[in-house]
Amino acid sequence: MNDLKKFKEDVGKEGFVAVVGGKTHWEVGGALNEDIRLVFAPTGIDAFDPSEMTVSVKAGTKLKDLDQELARHGQEVCLEGFLETTVGGALMVGRDGIRRNRIGSVRETLLQAEYVNAQGELIKAGGPTVKNVTGYDLCRLLVGSLGTLGLIGRVILRTRPRPEKSVWLQGELRPEEVRRMCFQPSSLLWDGEATFVQLEGYGIDVDLEVSQLKSVGFEERGNECPIKVPRFRHKFSNRSCLDGGVADIHSSILYTNTEASIPQYPEEVLCLGAKVRDTFDPTGRLNPGRDPYKAGP
Amino acid sequence: MANKFFKKKVHSKQDDQLFRELCRNIGSERVKRDGASQLLYSRDGSAFPGGIPGIVCFPETTQHVVDCIKAANRHDRSFVPRGAGTGLAGGAVPCDAPLVISTTKMNSILEVNYEKQFAWVEPGVVNLDLTKSLSEFGFHFAPDPSSQQSCTIGGNVANNSGGPHCLAYGVTNAHVLAVEVVLPDGTLVQLGDIDGHMSGYDLRGVFVGGEGTLGIATRIAVKLTPNPPTICTLLLDFMDVADAAKTVSAIIAAGIVPAAMEMMDKRIVKVVEEFVKVGYPTDAAAVLIIEIDGLSDGVRLETEQIKKISLDCGARSVRVASSDIEREKIWKGRKSAFGAVAQVQPGYYLHDTVIPRTKLVEVLEEVYEIANRYELIVMNVFHAGDGNLHPLLLFDPQEPGVMDRVLLAGEEIVQVSLDAGGVLSGEHGIGLEKKRFMENFFSKEDLAAQKLVKDAFDPDGRANPFKVLPSGASCSEVNHLSQLPDGAWV
Incomplete structure (x- = not known):
């Protein structure tokens, strides 16, 4: 029996069920109900063709293993997480990392998904090519759904070239000024006093922008992020209140050490979201207890 | 008529x-x-x-x-x-x-925020008008479909439109942050937000590309893309289509993602050159237009890399545009292609499928063979970088029975693309045209899963009925494309 078929049978057609990944984001979206059958998604990289810039990978594969394989060919995917985070977990949580400005959004990286639906059927969503408008884009709904619409077994992801050079700088200039000076910096963080900027690309391009930033007082800080980015994410709307956190200027996310409050959504949005969940999983058997609208930004 | x-x-x-x-x-x-x-x-x-x-x-x-x-x-x-x-x-x-x-x-640009790089626009704003209004501030709206002089942002949202420069920048979905939508029951709702970072289901993402079957967008927050500091346009010519296709794959495999990578075959090059006289080599089997952008040193580096790769793959010559005028001239030919074919035949049927880049050569050969078999002229001008084919089948609508041949040839082209591991559409959408092919790509269960989206947004089926998904019911008056009246406009 192949991996996907076994996964489909493990999920089955009835009973409450959830997939265990690396448990690195296990708390996101609320606790699972009790008495739930836990299953594991298959692992392994099925196909990677650097000239297509796509990779087919099973959902239980760890991000670090995928990254290692892609790095051998000078490519990467825009999924970020921790050591044990799985591909499926990163997609289901759907959070973009601080390099979004360069490598894109998680929601744009999922091209095709094979998932088991609430009825226990194996469904294909999306397509294998980098461009595709064939029907409704279910992949968009799956990313960030916390496994409440279907449990993914295998995906095709868009890959991107790894930058030739990557460097962090730190300085006092306001982030808005840095944004004007640089052509699409990969990351732009601010802790209320210092600005941290990550420049990536061809060495000659990076060197040029490094020298420009140095001329306004910035200093090179190596190729690892020089500031610890706290774990909890908040919407960053009030610039006078950083609360000891670090702001991601590109995405308006504030990272702090205090747990995020759940954003309030308009009733109409929650109502439409509930309709989507009910139509996909009328008996509420997939990841019961989890709520994407309680996941925070 | x-x-x-x-x-x-x-x-x-x-x-x-x-x-x-x-x-x-x-x-x-x-x-x-x-x-x-x-x-x-x-x-x-x-x-x-x-x-x-x-x-x-x-x-x-x-x-x-x-x-x-x-x-x-x-x-x-x-x-x-x-x-x-x-x-x-x-x-x-x-x-x-x-x-x-x-x-x-509803054609007003409501708000432009250059600091946060977004704009709220109404759906009737014309794509090119938006880009023109942003240009003096150093920004543009990245999706650039061929119809950008007349198509609207609302239409782009409905079809998740693309264009030549979507190779590096992505299609419309990547450039829409939020949409104000009137749902089919009349409820007004905003999907997404200007930070592009809402949790919950990505209802904005599934609405874009919904072909008007999920509601109507009344305000759209689009992302503004900074104009690149340096742009370089290259015109490469090849004596063999296979060498041009090989070059496309080799460039991507080398880790270069050009802003655009367009291919034109011999027939369309000849027709375009006669029409607009932009200096295309009419004896070439294929030309590639490649555009790269970014910081100047990186652009210079990539230009040299692309030159070397293409010459290694068999390019006969590589012309680098030395001025904006020359660059515009190279693009003018590409953008005039659909107008130019009227010199050959009064009608054309434009197809839209996507295939893996690595299958370009074999699929193009099959496209030529299919057209020959149906005694039709086919020309190819397409987004080679992302494998998005646009075979143009040329014909005279007055010729009795020609439409049947055009449609049969088209069906075979679609199937050949699917057999090569491709998909039904890269940017035109499914609409009425391709819904009968949906079962060739998706299983019954896959389509039932897609129907759930429609059911959640539009349980009564009022928004743009009969489109996208095949169903038992059909649009009776236009369901029979093969019964097009003679002389139909195409």
Whole structure:
């Protein structure tokens, strides 16, 4: 029996069920109900063709293993997480990392998904090519759904070239000024006093922008992020209140050490979201207890 | 051309009541049902003959759109959202006398925030007008479909439109942060937010590309893309199509993602050159137009890399545009392609499929073989970088029986693309045109899963019915493309 078929049978057609990944984001979206059958998604990289810039990978594969394989060919995917985070977990949580400005959004990286639906059927969503408008884009709904619409077994992801050079700088200039000076910096963080900027690309391009930033007082800080980015994410709307956190200027996310409050959504949005969940999983058997609208930004 | 379907009279007593209600609610000057309006709004840019529009409305505000949809619901009438009508898959063709809701009069740019790099626009804003208005501030709207001089942002959202420069920058979905939508039951809702970082289901993401079957966008927050500091355009010519295709794959495999990578085959190059005289090599088997952008040193580096790769792959020459004028000239040829083919035949049918880049050579060979077998002229001008084929089948609509051959050839081209591991559409969408092929790509269960999206947004099936998904019901008056009247506009 192949991996996907076994996964489909493990999920089955009835009973409450959830997939265990690396448990690195296990708390996101609320606790699972009790008495739930836990299953594991298959692992392994099925196909990677650097000239297509796509990779087919099973959902239980760890991000670090995928990254290692892609790095051998000078490519990467825009999924970020921790050591044990799985591909499926990163997609289901759907959070973009601080390099979004360069490598894109998680929601744009999922091209095709094979998932088991609430009825226990194996469904294909999306397509294998980098461009595709064939029907409704279910992949968009799956990313960030916390496994409440279907449990993914295998995906095709868009890959991107790894930058030739990557460097962090730190300085006092306001982030808005840095944004004007640089052509699409990969990351732009601010802790209320210092600005941290990550420049990536061809060495000659990076060197040029490094020298420009140095001329306004910035200093090179190596190729690892020089500031610890706290774990909890908040919407960053009030610039006078950083609360000891670090702001991601590109995405308006504030990272702090205090747990995020759940954003309030308009009733109409929650109502439409509930309709989507009910139509996909009328008996509420997939990841019961989890709520994407309680996941925070 | 007279449209035989217009013999069907649709003005009923109920229609009169709906007409009066709409006039009362949004103003009589914004409501039409005269023959000329109905004929005009009976079709779009596709090959489909006109459907039967009911009343045509021209709302100017979000509240007008809400009023239109609520009135349609009260009178048990479906509705069709419509932008500039440039779609090529029949997505805006009205089926069974729906209310046609044209958003062309909602054409204001409402707010531009250069600091945060977004703009709120109304759906009727023309794509190129938006980019022009941003240019002096150093920004543009990245999706650039061939119809960008006339297509609207609302239409781009409906079709998730692409264009040559979407290779590096992504299609419309990557450039829409939020959408204000009137749902098919008349509820007003904002999907997404300007930070692009909402949790919850990505309802914005699935709405974009929904082909008007999930509601009507009334305000759209688009991402502004900074203009690159340096742009370099190259024209490469090849004596063998296979070498051009090999070059495309080799460039991507080398880790270079150009802003655009377009291919034109020998036939289209010759026709275009005769039409606009831009200096294309008419004896070449294929040309590639490659554009790279970014910081100047990196662009210079990539230019050299691309030159080397292409010469290694068999390019006969590589021309690098040395000025903006030369660059514009190179692009002028590409952008004139569809107009130029009128020199050869009065009609064409433009296809749209996507295949893996690595299958370009074998699929193109099959496309030529299919066209030969059906005694049709085929020309290829397409987005090679992302494998998005656009075979143009040329014909004279006056030739008896030609449409049957065009359609059969088209079906085979679609199937060849699917067999090569491709998909049905890269940027035109499914509309009416390709829904009969959906079962060739998706299983019954896959399609049932897609139907759930429609059910959640539009349980009564009022928004743009008969589009995208195959179903038992069909759009009776335009379902038979093979029965196009002779002389049909295509």
